[in-house]
Amino acid sequence: MYKISQHLAWLSIWRRKTRSLMVIMMIALSLSGLLGLQGLYDGMISHLINTTIRSDSGEISLYAKEYRLNKSLDYRLSPLSKFQDAFSKIEAITSYSVRLEKEGLIATAHKSLGATLKGISLENEQHFGQLDAFITKGDYSFGKGNKKALIGSSLAKKFHLTIGSRVIFTAQDVTGEINAISFRISGILKTGNPSIDDNSVFVSMEKMSKFLNLQQSATQIALRVKDPDSIGIVQKELQTVFPDVDVLCWDELYPLLIQMQEWMNIFNLASYAIVFIVAALGIFGVMLVSVLERMREFSIMLAIGTPYKTVRNQIITEASFLGFIGFIAGAFLGWIFLLYMSTAGVDMRSFEAGLELYGYSAVMYANMHLYYFFQAFFAVFFATLLSVIWPLRKLKKIKPIQVIQGKML
Amino acid sequence: MKLNHVYKTFYPDSPKEVKALTDINLTFEKGEFTTLSGESGSGKTTLLNIIGGLDSATSGQIFFEEEEISAYSEEKMAKLRLHDIGFIFQAYNLIHVLTVRENIGFIMKLLKFDEKEIDDRIMELASILQIEDLLDKLPGEISGGQQQRVAVARAVASRPKLILADEPTANLDSKNSERLMNMLRTLNEKEHVTVIFASHDKYVLEQSKRIIVLDDGVVIEDR
Numbered sequence: 314m315y316k317i318s319q320h321l322a323w324l325s326i327w328r329r330k331t332r333s334l335m336v337i338m339m340i341a342l343s344l345s346g347l348l349g350l351q352g353l354y355d356g357m358i359s360h361l362i363n364t365t366i367r368s369d370s371g372e373i374s375l376y377a378k379e380y381r382l383n384k385s386l387d388y389r390l391s392p393l394s395k396f397q398d399a400f401s402k403i404e405a406i407t408s409y410s411v412r413l414e415k416e417g418l419i420a421t422a423h424k425s426l427g428a429t430l431k432g433i434s435l436e437n438e439q440h441f442g443q444l445d446a447f448i449t450k451g452d453y454s455f456g457k458g459n460k461k462a463l464i465g466s467s468l469a470k471k472f473h474l475t476i477g478s479r480v481i482f483t484a485q486d487v488t489g490e491i492n493a494i495s496f497r498i499s500g501i502l503k504t505g506n507p508s509i510d511d512n513s514v515f516v517s518m519e520k521m522s523k524f525l526n527l528q529q530s531a532t533q534i535a536l537r538v539k540d541p542d543s544i545g546i547v548q549k550e551l552q553t554v555f556p557d558v559d560v561l562c563w564d565e566l567y568p569l570l571i572q573m574q575e576w577m578n579i580f581n582l583a584s585y586a587i588v589f590i591v592a593a594l595g596i597f598g599v600m601l602v603s604v605l606e607r608m609r610e611f612s613i614m615l616a617i618g619t620p621y622k623t624v625r626n627q628i629i630t631e632a633s634f635l636g637f638i639g640f641i642a643g644a645f646l647g648w649i650f651l652l653y654m655s656t657a658g659v660d661m662r663s664f665e666a667g668l669e670l671y672g673y674s675a676v677m678y679a680n681m682h683l684y685y686f687f688q689a690f691f692a693v694f695f696a697t698l699l700s701v702i703w704p705l706r707k708l709k710k711i712k713p714i715q716v717i718q719g720k721m722l
Numbered sequence: 723m724k725l726n727h728v729y730k731t732f733y734p735d736s737p738k739e740v741k742a743l744t745d746i747n748l749t750f751e752k753g754e755f756t757t758l759s760g761e762s763g764s765g766k767t768t769l770l771n772i773i774g775g776l777d778s779a780t781s782g783q784i785f786f787e788e789e790e791i792s793a794y795s796e797e798k799m800a801k802l803r804l805h806d807i808g809f810i811f812q813a814y815n816l817i818h819v820l821t822v823r824e825n826i827g828f829i830m831k832l833l834k835f836d837e838k839e840i841d842d843r844i845m846e847l848a849s850i851l852q853i854e855d856l857l858d859k860l861p862g863e864i865s866g867g868q869q870q871r872v873a874v875a876r877a878v879a880s881r882p883k884l885i886l887a888d889e890p891t892a893n894l895d896s897k898n899s900e901r902l903m904n905m906l907r908t909l910n911e912k913e914h915v916t917v918i919f920a921s922h923d924k925y926v927l928e929q930s931k932r933i934i935v936l937d938d939g940v941v942i943e944d945r
Contacts (some may be wrong), residue, residue: 315830613817617801617828618802618829620797621797623832713776
């Protein structure tokens with residue numbers, strides 16, 4: 314008997330091409346929108362994490378105990394060679410960046426503000442997190458004799474600094490003496506990480522060490538780890554080797570970011586749920602109408618003696634087939650959509666100020682994962698199933714002759 | 723087929739209550755060619771639907787081949803309709819996604835007839851009803867008269883014991899009405915199929931061997 318149901322379902326789909334095409338298109342469009350939104354939301358969050366990891370924390374950062382509470386140079390990592398030896402023995406560590414930072418006062422002829430001066434190696438940072446990719450103006454260079462500096466975009470804006478502008482940085486060295494050093498700006502960085510963009514000036518490690526009267530020392534060593542699953546293992550291993558050092562993951566270093574992310578996740582989840590419900594209702598509605606509008610046809614079949622289960626199987630087969638084709642078309646459309654958004658990005662420059670406030674980039678890139686498509690498949694399956702349950706229950710209850718005579722529906 | 727004290731009330735115990743049939747007692751013998759007649763609203767279609775198991779009686783007993791069918795479940799009743807009863811509706815009620823050929827063979831397919839037997843029967847009926855050229859067309863592509871002939875072919879294809887026809891000539895011109903009645907009469911005579919009409923068409927009444935007249939849900943004449 315199922316063969317007849319299958320045959321009827323197929324004929325119904327094939328001989329009502331426009332209706333079938335409309336149902337498939339509706340499912341495909343809803344689904345591609347759903348996939349696009351999911352990828353974009355995921356992309357926004359990943360971008361935020363990625364930027365933070367690349368520009369500052371790495372997956373893991375090492376600090377001398379107490380340093381994060383009292384940013385004194387007394388709490389520093391030294392000698393560097395013992396750390397470098399340990400890192401070389403851990404295969405999961407792909408790169409690391411040694412940084413020496415000091416809070417102080419940055420000043421121009423017109424203005425002065427608190428800021429952080431960071432000594433880095435440009436070559437290391439390039440390898441570590443492609444810091445050069447964040448340059449928006451000028452060069453990724455400290456110039457001849459390391460006399461120049463890179464500055465965060467927001468900080469540069471506050472001082473109206475451009476390439477070539479001179480700044481003076483004043484801070485206490487390791488002995489407590491107040492020293493001052495002047496730089497010309499060689500490049501402006503925009504990372505999307507507010508702690509860098511609003512507050513940081515980068516100079517060469519050599520210059521910084523000399524300025525602070527320190528050798529072979531760092532305030533932070535940031536590490537990149539091969540894959541996210543090994544972060545915990547590496548953290549544990551380093552903590553065992555260096556029990557007197559704080560070994561912290563990126564999410565421990567940025568609790569505010571995590572909190573913000575959690576809020577965004579809730580917001581994203583709510584938006585995603587709304588879109589999911591709208592898409593599911595769309596699919597449900599189209600399927601429901603396509604069954605209800607043929608109640609008379611099904612009633613005729615029942616009236617002439619067709620068993621209910623034959624009609625039921627026909628409706629389920631038809632809805633499942635349309636749902637599946639709709640899913641294939643929607644997944645393909647969604648894939649193209651995601652591919653475009655993950656490579657070309659979505660330009661949101663008109664909302665730049667608001668997005669930057671939360672650390673989001675003005676050009677958003679979508680993520681693409683296989684599990685989106687599995688989730689989408691279950692969404693379509695669920696909506697399709699739901700859309701036939703109610704009409705089937707109705708069909709089981711009605712008297713076919715009443716529908717045929719137009720007394721019902 | 724036998725009906726004992728059959729009553730049908732729509733919307734019972736409500737202000738809208740309508741007594742459609744009152745104390746119907748009728749017997750239909752095998753091979754009858756009978757018409758249920760009466761004015762609109764007299765209850766003839768309701769009675770036809772109850773005989774065919776498309777509607778249930780409020781009270782009373784209905785027997786088909788000595789077996790009481792009034793208490794049948796919907797599933798059992800569908801089985802009875804599929805195996806033993808053929809329906810011809812006023813509005814043809816063909817399945818629009820199926821071709822004429824598929825519509826005629828639909829019930830036979832459900833009854834798992836052999837493919838060859840189905841094809842032979844379709845050709846035989848198509849020839850009798852002069853619809854051979856229409857077999858591969860969809861119902862929407864043929865005229866009302868042609869659709870009614872297809873509906874007749876579908877109703878008789880599986881050789882049911884009983885054919886119920888509700889106002890079969892209502893949408894047909896005199897020529898098509900004559901053709902339809904001749905065909906049903908031939909089937910009745912050749913295959914001894916019992917045919918019951920619900921109609922007030924004069925031509926149908928003239929052709930009938932027995933006429934049962936209903937008025938306000940009551941049988942007032944049986945001749």
